[in-house]
Amino acid sequence: MNYDVIIIGAGLGGLTAGARLAREEKKILLLEQHDRPGGCATTFRRREFTMEVGLHEMDGLHPKDMKHKIFEELGITGRVEFLPVPEFYRFINDHYDLVIPHDPAEARSILKAAFPGEVKGIDDYFHHVLNARRIMVANRNKPDKSVGQFLDEIIHDEHLKLVLLGNLGYFHDDPYSLSWIYYLTGQGSYYNGRASFIKGGSQQLSGALSKIITENGGTVKLNSLVTSIDYEGNKPAGVTYRDVKGREKAVHSDRAPEIIVNAAVPSLAGSLLSKADGKKLAAAIASNKIGASLLTVYYGFNTPLKRVGNKHYSTFVYDGSVRTQKDILSNNHSDFSTRSFTFVDYSQVDAGLAPEGKSVGAVCCVDYPADWENLSQVEYTRIKADVADTMTGRLEQIIPGFRDAVAYTEVATSLSIKRFTLNPEGAVYGFAQHPDKPTGYLSALPENIHIASAWGKYGGGFSGAIISGYMTALDLLRKTGG
Numbered sequence: 001m002n003y004d005v006i007i008i009g010a011g012l013g014g015l016t017a018g019a020r021l022a023r024e025e026k027k028i029l030l031l032e033q034h035d036r037p038g039g040c041a042t043t044f045r046r047r048e049f050t051m052e053v054g055l056h057e058m059d060g061l062h063p064k065d066m067k068h069k070i071f072e073e074l075g076i077t078g079r080v081e082f083l084p085v086p087e088f089y090r091f092i093n094d095h096y097d098l099v100i101p102h103d104p105a106e107a108r109s110i111l112k113a114a115f116p117g118e119v120k121g122i123d124d125y126f127h128h129v130l131n132a133r134r135i136m137v138a139n140r141n142k143p144d145k146s147v148g149q150f151l152d153e154i155i156h157d158e159h160l161k162l163v164l165l166g167n168l169g170y171f172h173d174d175p176y177s178l179s180w181i182y183y184l185t186g187q188g189s190y191y192n193g194r195a196s197f198i199k200g201g202s203q204q205l206s207g208a209l210s211k212i213i214t215e216n217g218g219t220v221k222l223n224s225l226v227t228s229i230d231y232e233g234n235k236p237a238g239v240t241y242r243d244v245k246g247r248e249k250a251v252h253s254d255r256a257p258e259i260i261v262n263a264a265v266p267s268l269a270g271s272l273l274s275k276a277d278g279k280k281l282a283a284a285i286a287s288n289k290i291g292a293s294l295l296t297v298y299y300g301f302n303t304p305l306k307r308v309g310n311k312h313y314s315t316f317v318y319d320g321s322v323r324t325q326k327d328i329l330s331n332n333h334s335d336f337s338t339r340s341f342t343f344v345d346y347s348q349v350d351a352g353l354a355p356e357g358k359s360v361g362a363v364c365c366v367d368y369p370a371d372w373e374n375l376s377q378v379e380y381t382r383i384k385a386d387v388a389d390t391m392t393g394r395l396e397q398i399i400p401g402f403r404d405a406v407a408y409t410e411v412a413t414s415l416s417i418k419r420f421t422l423n424p425e426g427a428v429y430g431f432a433q434h435p436d437k438p439t440g441y442l443s444a445l446p447e448n449i450h451i452a453s454a455w456g457k458y459g460g461g462f463s464g465a466i467i468s469g470y471m472t473a474l475d476l477l478r479k480t481g482g
């Protein structure tokens with residue numbers, strides 16, 4: 001069949017682009033290889049528990065936030081309920097146990113009380129994160145630097161740097177290879193706009209976006225793996241895809257003058273484009289590094305964890321062996337008994353993920369597929385069970401009674417993310433946001449291939465993917481006169 005636009009992948013970037021274009025009466029075909037829309041923004045059921053795959057905190061949503069405008073415009077606001085997260089995070093290491101609020105003034109005074117010798121550094125830090133956009137414009141023609149370098153310039157106390165980097169895993173695995181401008185923008189949005197979870201889980205948002213596409217005449221086909229972009233002459237003109245469920249595994253081809261790619265950019269280069277276009281794109285991304293992946297231990301609890309005494313939504317735990325920010329990267333590669341992690345207690349925001357009287361939570365830490373590849377299935381399963389047990393033991397130290405509250409655990413590694421999203425190395429935020437990350441690859445694409453994902457110019461996370469999808473739709477409407 002012929003469509004106006006074919007979209008490869010139903011992650012947030014693909015869904016947002018599809019919803020925006022469908023509302024402009026573009027005839028959309030969205031193809032997703034998984035059995036549900038959302039990519040990382042999905043949930044799954046285990047017993048009576050709904051497990052959240054890819055959302056702890058979504059930044060922003062204040063009236064000036066671009067996502068606010070996007071959700072209003074698409075009609076998401078009335079369909080999906082955003083629940084404010086009570087505090088930014090609790091940070092624990094062997095010296096400090098601090099709760100950092102979203103309100104920048106309160107955060108500043110808590111930090112100044114804990115680090116009285118660092119008043120100037122704390123003011124400097126907040127000046128930068130709260131004015132990220134202005135700082136970005138002022139530094140446009142100067143070389144970028146790393147967050148590690150930035151913190152070393154303004155702060156002396158290594159513990160303070162660690163506290164401020166508590167949520168580093170929301171961006172990357174190493175402060176010395178993360179762009180400070182990228183970090184300031186994201187962190188600024190958490191402080192300026194606070195953060196939210198989605199009632200019922202991120203699947204609600206993905207499902208609502210998918211519904212907007214179909215309600216406006218578009219087609220969303222799940223269990224449909226795109227295997228190639230087809231050409232007419234040397235111009236992309238459609239796609240071939242096959243059913244991944246059912247005995248037949250039928251193969252289909254559809255055509256469209258414009259193609260939006262939500263799937264990973266390295267996969268586009270490696271297997272979807274023609275040899276010549278793929279080679280050109282592969283050369284253009286050769287110096288881009290693939291970003292971090294994550295491991296999650298999903299927990300179902302036989303009680304709301306509040307009742308066991310936990311008071312916080314998001315708790316970041318740094319092991320005592322992390323003395324300076326230079327230790328963070330090696331710690332992320334260390335054994336799970338010392339690797340830094342975050343624990344999210346969804347019951348703190350009444351997430352509707354478990355029946356009355358029960359709750360769910362998740363431990364999350366940086367993870368690398370190389371650590372899991374080449375294991376037998378038996379070893380893989382055994383190590384995952386050990387990881388869950390280790391993390392439960394570490395949380396029992398922080399929340400006495402935690403172990404007895406556990407009714408169900410399951411571990412998803414970076415390999416699980418790779419399997420469900422097809423993202424190389426299980427990347428959850430697209431390319432690593434190194435200082436001066438090359439973006440030239442975006443102009444190495446055929447003119448009717450467009451990127452809408454964490455691999456695009458806005459980076460990863462809910463915000464990056466949603467904004468990428470929206471902006472790609474606008475660019476396409478401008479191009480096609482919609």
Ligand SMILES: Cc1cc2nc3c(=O)[nH]c(=O)nc-3n(C[C@H](O)[C@H](O)[C@H](O)COP(=O)(O)OP(=O)(O)OC[C@H]3O[C@@H](n4cnc5c(N)ncnc54)[C@H](O)[C@@H]3O)c2cc1C
Nearest residue numbers: 009011012013033039040054056057226263453454461462
């Ligand atoms: C454990 C975890 C915690 C996270 N926590 C947060 C958080 O707290 N806050 C935050 O903002 N972000 C968080 N993120 C990151 C965020 O979820 C992602 O960055 C974002 O959702 C990525 O969206 P995307 O549009 O790039 O697509 P992805 O989610 O990567 O999805 C891509 C989609 O394309 C499909 N696809 C790929 N290839 C093909 C093909 N050939 N044919 C058909 N379909 C294909 C895949 O199946 C997938 O559905 C987290 C992620 C994870 C995994």
